[in-house]
Amino acid sequence: MKILVTGGAGFIGSAVIRNILENTTDSVVNLDKLTYAGNLESLLLVSDYPKYAFEQVDICDRAELDRVFAEHKPDAVMHLAAESHVDRSIDGPAAFIETNIVGTYTLLEATRQYWSGLDEQQKLSFRFHHISTDEVYGDLEGTTDLFTETTSYEPSSPYSASKASSDHLVRAWLRTYGLPTIITNCSNNYGPYHFPEKLIPLVILNALEGKPLPIYGKGDQIRDWLYVEDHARALYKVVSEGVIGETYNIGGHNEKQNIEVVQTICEILNELVPQQTDYKEQITFVTDRPGHDLRYAIDAGKIERELGWKPTETFATGLRKTVDWYLANNNWCKRVQDGSYQRERLGA
Template sequence: MKLLVTGGAGFIGSAIVRHIIINTEDSVINLDKLTYAGNLESLSPVSDSDRYTFERVDICNRAELDRVFEEYQPDAVMHLAAESHVDRSIDGPAAFVETNIVGTYTLLEAARHYWRNLGDDQKNSFRFHHISTDEVYGDLEGPEDLFTEETSYAPSSPYSASKASSDHLVRAWYRTYGLPVLITNCSNNYGPYHFPEKLIPLMILNALERKPLPVYGEGNQVRDWLYVEDHARALYRVVTEGVTGETYNIGGHNEKRNIDVVHTICDLLQEMVPSAESYRDLITHVADRPGHDLRYAIDASKIERELGWTPQESFESGIRKTVRWYLDNAEWCRRVQDGSYQRGRLGVAQ
């Protein structure tokens, strides 16, 4: 297969690109605008492969999208390009509306134009896989409640509202135009190559530098944590074996309070990089952010039952691998932190 992956230089996008190139015989066209969160260095393990191609393209640019579809003739689209940081969406929602809603609309139209002109065999096998988030569901009330594929949408932040909007657009293009779509909604990802503004890498790197570890409120927010490489396997399973028109929730079966996640990171660092002063002493409780959802939890039984996917990593094994990766990849971290990973991008092929 030839897979067009949007946002393939991002955290989850680079994980699926690495997975495809390393573990399958398929080819990837990585289409990424290279915002601050796009890092081509995360693709260094596969960038020399003759089955990998990079195109620096904004998904809001219809002419460039049409060119890419015409030039590469992909068999499927995996759409991950999105603005994704909740705090940034609160401070500046316009970029989230532009990329996540307008960009998804533009990509859907380019894909529909391409798809309707394919021959019958290619047309029947084409897939548009939209990768979304469990945050579109809002938060859960009861301690035993879980998000299912039928849970009503109730987004709380500009980010989750923009992702909910894009989900609705994708379903409308399936219902109205027959575009063969698949949607997945995932829980919180973590693992190697995660941008340091996110909770887990931020805690690891701040702790190593003896900086404060900021925790919103009391840290009682509960999230279901999914190791990013498990997620990549699930996404590939969906795009190759999923039923068009269906939604699949992907979770790690690892519900943890944020404060417990931070405690675990501190304890692992104490084991791996012993310190006379406890890393836990760096924890600083800060004012909670507006509209902060208290609990997310995924019911991933559908993808397990229908497609045979289950996560391979427990939180304990995955977080240990993650902390070790950050310790072993200090240069990647340094280049992200000082911004040097962005240098030289003007020379990247358009």
């Protein structure tokens, strides 16, 4: 296949592209606007592959999307381009509405026009794979339930509401126009090349610099943690083997409280980069985020039963790999923080 990956310079998108180019015979067109979280350095290992092409394009730019489709003629679209940080969505929701809703609509329409012009065999094999989040389902506080593919949507933040909206658009384009779409909803990702606004990279870098390790509220928020390279493998399974019209939840089977995640990072750093004091002494509890969901948890049984995917990393192995990567790639971390963001709190 030739796969058009939107948001391919981002954290998950770059992992998807590395996985495809290193482990399959497929080719990739990376379409990315290169906003603050998009970084082509995350693709240096594969950027000289003959099967790889890059297009710096905004998914809201219909004319440029039409050009890309006409020039590259993809067999599938994997749509990962999105604004994705809850705290940023509280500070400035407009960008989330524009990219996640208007951008998804624009991409769907460009894809539909391109798909309509394919021959019947090409139409049958084409896929539009929309990558979403478990946050669209809302909060599992007070229950032992898991999110399934039929859980009703109850988004809590501007970010999750915008992703829920994009999910609904994708389903509507299948129902109304017949565009062959598939949706996946994933749990919290972590791993190499993660922009340091998110919990795990932020804590690693702050710890090493002797800065406070901020934890919202009591740190009792529970998330299911999914190693990004496991997620990349799952997404390729879905785009190549998934059933049109289906939704697949992807999780890591690793429910952890935020305080436990931070303490585990501190323990690894105590071992690998010892200092005079325990890194845990840098933990600081701060006022909780507005509308903060307490618990997310994914039932990933469907993708395991139907497509044979399950995560290979435990939280212990994945987190150690992640800490090792940040210790070995401090220059990358410095370069991606271009002065506009210095790991300060957003969305307060």
